[in-house]
Amino acid sequence: MLGIHSLSPSAGFGMANGVSNPCCPCCIPAGAHAHLRGLELWNTKVLRETAKEIMAKGVWENISAAKREALLSSIPPEWIIPANIIPPEPQNDVTPFPENSGWLTSEEPKITNTPAHEILDKTTSGVWTAEAVTRAFCKRAAAAHQLTPILPRPGSPSGPLHGLPISLKDNFNVIGKDSTLGFSAWVNDPATYNSVLTNLLRDAGAVLYVKTNVPTAMMIAETVNNVFGRTTNPRNRLLTSGGSSGGESALIAFGGSPLGVGTDIGGSLRIPAAVTVTNSQPWLKDPKCIPIPWRNVEPKKKLKIGIMWDDGMVRPTPPVRRALKETAEKLQKAGHEVVDWAPTGHDKANDILDRFFLSDGGKSVQKLLSLSDEPIRPEMERYGRAVDRGVYELWQLHAERNTLQKEYIDRWSTAGLDAILSVEHGKFKHVGYTGVYNILDYSCLSFPCNVTVDQAIDIPRTDEAPLSDVDEQVQKEYNPSAIHGMPVSLQLVGRRLEEEKVIMMGQVILKAL
Known part of the structure; x- marks a missing residue:
């Protein structure tokens, strides 16, 4: 499962069945910086837990089930995969499905298989609209609402990441969306402020369209929690996608995101994306960021x-x-x-x-x-x-x-x-x-x-004594x-x-x- 939260444009960020749009079971985060951000979020939320305690007590199964149902309900009907073409359960590698099933239009695989830096070239030049690119990735992720109302206007680049869909790990706050970190107690507790990175990416023109799943407390080395279950590897569903960023890795491996926080399809956008963020001087907005701008390093001939x-x-x-x-x-x-x-x-x-x-x-x-x-x-x-x-x-x-x-x-x-x-x-x-x-x-x-x-x-190997x-x-x-x-x-x-x-x-x- 790829735990994804859809980021809907309507009514702020959208609601589904009275529940703020959730994550769907298939993707999410890792790394020391992710854990530090999670700890910040943790400390903020713990201050509000006393008021929720009586409401949440004893109903974790119902909370988790409602969240999963709300996720499924948030997927547009036309993006529901017909039962007759869903890969059978014994099929472990499901990555060929988007290209081979006929479910995508002829144009959508072209978009979703294009490296991130080439997507930027096409959105800024007007060859593709930001709407078309985002729709293609939302459909391939099968977990997001249509994002048309919040997209930049075609032909009017809004920044260095204009029109590029970017997936966010669950520990990054988006106003109106849950950041559950895999806890049922934090379901239906939407963020009241954006993370600094959320604002920086949006200011650069990025389209933030999904939040992806994490293991409980981001403290398990594979992505599994009691809210959305287990995220598996789309190349082999018998295997793990890792953790705590297994949701991000699974979504990107399936082709459902050209760039996630910390990873992208081919690596060609990591440097410009990093430069964009660091050149925005995040240390002026986040006291934990070290004030060091991006430094160009010349390649060495011999390492x-x-x-x-x-x-x-x-x-x-x-x-x-x-x-x-x-x-x-x-x-x-x-x-x-x-x-x-x-x-x-x-x-x-x-x-x-x-x-x-x-x-x-x-x-x-x-x-x-x-x-x-x-x-x-x-x-x-x-x-x-x-x-x-x-x-x-x-x-x-x-x-x-x-x-x-x-x-x-x-x-x-x-x-x-x-x-x-x-x-x-x-x-x-x-x-x-x-x-x-x-x-x-x-x-x-x-x-x-x-x-x-x-x-x-x-x-x-059978000839070695275990360490x-x-x-x-x-x-x-x-x-x-x-x-x-x-x-x-x-x-x-x-x-x-x-x-x-x-x-x-x-x-x-x-x-x-």
Whole structure:
């Protein structure tokens, strides 16, 4: 399911059956900045919870069911897929449906398969109207109302993102729309103000047409909650779409959005979109933003890249190992220096991350669940038994993190690295490959490496002792036949506040591949 909130133009943002237009079950967010924004939203809403407590108590199933029904009701009848062409349940890969079913018009696939930067060229030149582009993506997402009344006028570009449909994660506020973060207690509690990013994108001419689903509290590594259920991977519905941005990734993989907050179809719009936002000086409106404008970085002819083959806790599965090896070989062939990078301190970072997540004893999550008697999801069961660490221990935790950050940057500087190439781990049971860089506050980029799982090549390894109990479980559960043909992505890591450099290096690496 792709949990999407439709952003309707009528009556402000529109209502469906007396319920503010919800998210539909198929898409949504991730990353440290997303979690910080979610925490801000969390703190704001908690102040209003006492008044809602009696109203919401004991009815989470009804609230969630009504929200899902309202979502379905918000889809225009002409955009309801006829039952006779819906892909059968056993069909795992549903990404070919838009092109092969005949459900879209002849023009709509052309629009929705066009890279974002080319869409901008056509909307600003008048070849396509913003209305036609938005209608095509709304229909392909199958979860939005028609947006005609709020679209920019054809031929009158309103900004650098004129007429470009952009999907937003659920944690970004849009006035009149829920930001549930997967809690039934926050259903029918629409935002009273826009997030800064919402205003910046709209001012740049973007069309914000859907909000996408998130896991409960954005604290599960795959996208699932009790309101909208589980978001699956449109390339294989037996697999996860990840988290906490699995909704965004699923929608974009299906072709239902040319650009979501943090990701887009081909990468060609990430830099101009980022420049647009940073050049709008968001630090004048959001005190948490660092006042650093976008900095142009010239590509280096020769990069020095460290390869981290494993994190010392869980080994990558065979196709990911192969992707690392093949990528390293191609980088060397292209003239770049490749060296091994040991995961020193990664176990400590993983432990610090885990303790930060549970530092309030799980009370914030437990309180919100209790408002509607919503049960805690099994993926979050540790929040039900967490221990409040108290102020002193929390300060010590900050000190541990600061020490680790200093040790890591010293080692990096001594090695003279430009970047680290690592695993973009997809297993829910272990988030150490990504979480460590949240603790270090480093800049990261995930990218496709032109490797797909091959069940004939990527056979399970039985000749290695497990690094940990979690490693043993991950390797036992690895099933190459279940994920045969699925693409593999890797992660490129730069130092703190090196986003521009990481994007530049990503372009260099993709060229080498």
